[in-house]
Amino acid sequence: MPLIEARDLRRDFVVHRRRGRLRRERDVVTAVSDVSFTVEPGEMVGYIGPNGAGKSTTIKMLTGILVPTSGHLRVAGVDPSRRRTDLARRMGVVFGQRTGLWWDLPLRDSFDLLARINDLPAARYAENLERFTSLLDLTALLDTPVRQLSLGQRMRGDITAALLHDPDVLYLDEPTIGLDVVSKARLRSFLRELNRERGTTLVLTTHDLGDIEALCDRVMVVDHGSLAFDGRLNDLRAHAGATRTLVVDLAEPGPAVEVEGAQVVRVEGPRQWLSFPADASAAPLVAALAARYPVADLSLQEPDIEQVISRLYSTARPG
Numbered sequence: 479m480p481l482i483e484a485r486d487l488r489r490d491f492v493v494h495r496r497r498g499r500l501r502r503e504r505d506v507v508t509a510v511s512d513v514s515f516t517v518e519p520g521e522m523v524g525y526i527g528p529n530g531a532g533k534s535t536t537i538k539m540l541t542g543i544l545v546p547t548s549g550h551l552r553v554a555g556v557d558p559s560r561r562r563t564d565l566a567r568r569m570g571v572v573f574g575q576r577t578g579l580w581w582d583l584p585l586r587d588s589f590d591l592l593a594r595i596n597d598l599p600a601a602r603y604a605e606n607l608e609r610f611t612s613l614l615d616l617t618a619l620l621d622t623p624v625r626q627l628s629l630g631q632r633m634r635g636d637i638t639a640a641l642l643h644d645p646d647v648l649y650l651d652e653p654t655i656g657l658d659v660v661s662k663a664r665l666r667s668f669l670r671e672l673n674r675e676r677g678t679t680l681v682l683t684t685h686d687l688g689d690i691e692a693l694c695d696r697v698m699v700v701d702h703g704s705l706a707f708d709g710r711l712n713d714l715r716a717h718a719g720a721t722r723t724l725v726v727d728l729a730e731p732g733p734a735v736e737v738e739g740a741q742v743v744r745v746e747g748p749r750q751w752l753s754f755p756a757d758a759s760a761a762p763l764v765a766a767l768a769a770r771y772p773v774a775d776l777s778l779q780e781p782d783i784e785q786v787i788s789r790l791y792s793t794a795r796p797g
């Protein structure tokens with residue numbers, strides 16, 4: 479059974495806009511429109527899209543904070559907005575820009591409070607606290623008030639808090655925002671290990687495509703409230719019409735090579751750049767080149783994922 483099942487999910491917001499000095503008009507903003515997907519237990523899914531695309535609204539519906547305007551939604555077999563308390567035991571949520579910890583309390587007291595709120599058995603709490611604080615390098619900071627922690631330390635504290643009760647699914651909204659390169663790498667490797675060891679399902683929204691490349695087998699792209707893509711990261715490159723580049727060094731400079739399925743886009747002395755569709759194999763190209771030309775060396779350039787995504791956003795946008 480899928481862990482998350484969303485069918486034709488929609489969320490409208492009613493907003494009142496000022497028209498002139500006295501008039502106010504009622505307007506309806508559709509934040510999420512007819513989104514359908516399923517997530518299987520143990521999947522790591524990236525949910526990406528430009529600002530205002532509907533990512534946070536979707537996460538809020540998945541966690542039961544917001545009620546969908548229409549559509550069908552089940553998480554772990556239940557309707558999140560009706561069974562929010564039951565579901566809270568099975569999910570962890572981390573919003574990168576806000577903390578779920580008590581600002582003036584030492585980290586340890588926040589964890590103790592959460593363990594009590596969640597009715598965690600003492601032995602399991604002790605075991606998880608020990609494990610996550612050592613894995614996330616927080617042991618020495620347990621007695622430090624949250625307000626004195628750096629952003630990266632606080633984020634690790636929030637992630638520990640979200641995991642103390644062994645949730646089946648962890649929702650992360652911008653988990654690496656503002657973190658330095660080393661903290662990002664450490665957090666990503668922790669999340670990979672968590673998924674491998676405990677099978678925790680991960681749903682991640684981010685503007686950092688490095689998070690997606692490091693963590694997610696699957697990516698969903700939302701734009702203007704609708705899903706523009708749902709599939710593997712590699713297939714996203716092909717879907718967006720991306721190309722790969724084969725860089726060929728010939729034994730000596732010569733005219734542009736001719737080979738089926740690729741186009742020479744640049745020539746510099748003996749080096750030539752051949753562009754071909756991202757979903758095509760490079761093997762037949764390499765074989766054809768080597769059979770016809772004196773090839774000294776070859777290398778392959780993957781399309782830059784940032785470019786792929788911005789291309790997808792621009793093609794998905796109406797007008």
Ligand SMILES: Nc1ncnc2c1ncn2[C@@H]1O[C@H](COP(=O)(O)OP(=O)(O)OP(=O)(O)O)[C@@H](O)[C@H]1O
Nearest residue numbers: 491493507509527528529530531532533534535536
């Ligand atoms: N409470 C609300 N009332 C009115 N409009 C809202 C509300 N919450 C969200 N919206 C609107 O719904 C749309 C989607 O917002 P949402 O926060 O889900 O986007 P997002 O993809 O998470 O964006 P970002 O990347 O900037 O966080 C936006 O147009 C936003 O203005």
